Amino acid sequence: MAYRETEKMRQRKAQARQRIIDCTYECVANGGFRSARITRIAGLAGVATGTIYRHFESREDLFAEIFRTATQREVDKVAEALTTDGDAAVRLEAALRQFAERAMRGPMMAWALIAEPVDPKLEEERLVYRRAYAELFEKAIRDGIEEGCIPDQDARQSSTCLVGAIAESLVGPLSPTLAGQITIADIDKNKLVDSIIRFCMQGLTGTRR
Structure with a gap:
């Protein structure tokens, strides 16, 4: 049997x-x-x-599962922020702020997802989710161009620039390798987030917000 x-x-x-x-x-x-x-x-x-x-099958497969689960939660939160009230520029600002503030609240997980040196399999996952963020931002930028609140531009290129800018600006503050020099606890998180968002939105709209 x-x-x-x-x-x-x-x-x-x-x-x-x-x-x-x-x-x-x-x-x-x-x-x-x-x-x-x-x-x-x-x-x-x-x-x-x-x-x-x-x-x-392997340690890498287990880690890839964790990476997908954790990053999808963050992508979903950004997507949710993009449904808030206001024009596309306001919604984009809310989404970028959601990304940065959640990273500040969970710095070690954010570091692991954004910048921790990982195996090639996880690097592939990282690229997949960077594209997912970029696609969300691209749609919002296109909406903003149509609404007239965002100047005409290459929405796809601008969206990848936003992803790169916000991720790269968080690498230093989140890095656990800076222990003994400066730590996340020493940083004025609100000031940091405001600075990142201001830079991103000024680059996107050409105006100070």
């Missing part, structure tokens, strides 16, 4: 997989991908290390 997996067994497997994901997410949020060692994840999840590899 062929082996048939029971519903109870499928549920147990699904629960174990979710525990692995949740514990890996916690490790990354607290110390970046470098701190998410398989032995540590297994201990937190209450499973054997071999169990992790039954659910994920």
Whole structure:
């Protein structure tokens, strides 16, 4: 008789997989991908290390799952901000502020997603999600051009410039490698966010906001 997996067994497997994901997410949020060692994840999840590899082909596959989950949450928040009231310029400013403020509230996860040195598989995921942000910004810029609140320009190019500017401007403040020099706790986060948004919006609209 062929082996048939029971519903109870499928549920147990699904629960174990979710525990692995949740514990890996916690490790990354607290110390970046470098701190998410398989032995540590297994201990937190209450499973054997071999169990992790039954659910994920490799460490890189597990990390890619975490990267997609975490980044999609951020993309969704930016998309949500773009539905707020006001013209396209106001909505873009709200979306950029959402991006920066959430990074300030979760600096280690933001660092892991934006700039932490990672394996090529995660770099590919990083590029995918940068494009996702750029596509959201591009649509808003096109809307702004049609509304007349944003000057005529290459919306696609401007959107990639916005993604690059806001991500790069956060790398230094978020970097854990600056310990002993300046830390995120030493930074006036409101002032930093305001400065980043001002730069982005002035570049986009040509006017001081």
